Amino acid sequence: MNNNDSEQSGFSGSVIPYRQQILQHLLENKNGLNIEELTHYLKISRAAVQQHFSILEKEGLIKKHRRIKTLGRPSMNYVLTNEGLAHFPKRYSLISNLILEQLNHDLTPEQRKVFMQKLGKKLAEKYKTLVAGKNHTERAEILVDLMQDLGFEARMKHHLENHGVEIHAYNCIYHDVAQQFQEVCTLDETFLSELMNKKIKMHRCMAKGDDVCCFKSNAEKNGTVTL
Template sequence: MQRTRRQILEYLKRRGKASLEELATAVELVPVTVRSHLSVLERDGLIRTEEERGKVGRPHFVYSLTPEGLETFPRAYHVLAARLLAAVQDVYGVEGVDRLLQQMWDVWVDERQRRVAGKDLDARVAEVTQICSEQGCLAEWEAIPEGYLLHQYNCLTLRVSSEHLRLCDYEHDGLRRLLDARVERLKCMAAGDQSCSYRVTPSDDATEA
């Protein structure tokens, strides 16, 4: 990200909100230049503008971070998730981890079943690809003679999955259940591949490969 815009985001992260004049002072630029940077940040959905009224004088505008803007700062969700899984395993054993992951993916599948209900396999593959993309998985699919290939180029749980490969198994099973088809895992990012890729083929009983 451009240096001045990053400085603006960092200032807003520390202060919560700020006026144009405050930001101009903070980044040591004239207000008109800062305003152009703010326009870009607002266009990108990283900041928002609010009108603030004081006890006297005209109202003025202040800027603050949006949820998307907050997400530009590092998070350690993967550390927390890995520690939670390790703690569950210490207390309840591997069976406890499996029960937890099974419950999580049961909910994931149940919440999305209505989006694929009544559709043929071609439409289900397209819809599941869209679902994965909405989650940030950079998913795409392609037709092949025997069925379809489903690729995901971003793994949301990569750092955790690298330590707990069972996560990949439950995702595999969740996709199989949602697609109601035979799903064979070909590549896995947690194992060092460039993508998580699956071959999807019709199956009367949706038996996992």
Template sequence: MNYKTGGSGTVTTTNQNSTKQDILRHILKEGETTAQQLASVLEISPQATRRHLKELGAEGLVYHKAVQQGMGRPQYLYQLSEKGRDRLPHDYGEFAVSFLHTLAETAGEEQVQAVLQKQWQRKATDYREKIGTGSLEERIARLVELRQAEGYMAEYHRLEKDSQGIQQQFLLFEHNCAIASVAESYPSVCGHELEMFSAILPDCTVERTHWLYRDEHRCGYLIQLEN
């Protein structure tokens, strides 16, 4: 990764901000990381990495904990704060939560749950039409692209193949939640997400493996073709 410098040889403010965004994204994806690992992944010097981390810490966007490994100096593991998560791009706001609160006050909680269920059903239909047909991996890859376009930091990984060499198992990860503010007030939407993925991939079983709502650093789903 290359970074342009200004005439004086110092990195421009724009590039500094871009590097900080890269650092926040990487920590979000990994959950926690060291300065050495960041320097290697981002291809910048350890000194520059530590400077960026110090500045991010001063802004309250990251924090670290010391881990002792044998004799010698402790190793520092860096994690994102809630403020750091909010600094990354997302596609949600307070309006949705305010609207649901108003709906609950005027029509009752049952109506809110009915609206949320209708929403995931509509979303599942929309996803299924856009994903179309193809192998399971092709459909998951298209699903990941759609989720990324909506603000989710999504990716998938291959797991086992069957005896005929067909890829049957995948892990789908989402390292942030584009509807986190809604999920905090109405955690039932997390259950709807699982139902939605099952509806999108009707020939598969879908199980939750990780959950941001339970203080894990990502949401994860095991997707497996049914025999």
């Protein structure tokens, strides 16, 4: 499985066992729990629970939430935030593989390529304002940052002889999928081409056994390669 897929059975290394248990209890109690309830569940002191709550709240994993009681004053509970929910396992690769297997069955290779091109264009539309008015080098720098945000370990490589650049990705965020369905790489090519406003091709591919994914434009008439 891809390590970027949040599919691990445990939590982030920063979440210690008691905090894992707090998050687990809050997951199972969507209306939230208060300090007294967690003290009972965890069999630790109120002060210890408060300390764990304080740390989890600072990390953005939980937040305060008032629960109205039938009798008496409202109770101050804690509930999971979206970031807290994100700590629990997900199976993105499972659904991705199912979708791609069905596409592989229903579509021809050319149709799958066209489908991935559409996805690449749709993804690029979200970021076009970031590259508007930028030159090619500036666009490449922005693209490297975007790729890193998406989970790629991306770097820009300069060529002093022709003042061109390449973008290298040292990991593939859907490596297992790309090994079976190489049309997925068309998504990356289209995404980069749309934002660079220039035809970009993948000249090296980790899914095909290369040590890096290398994106650059086709050679120009004088033999140089630039983005």
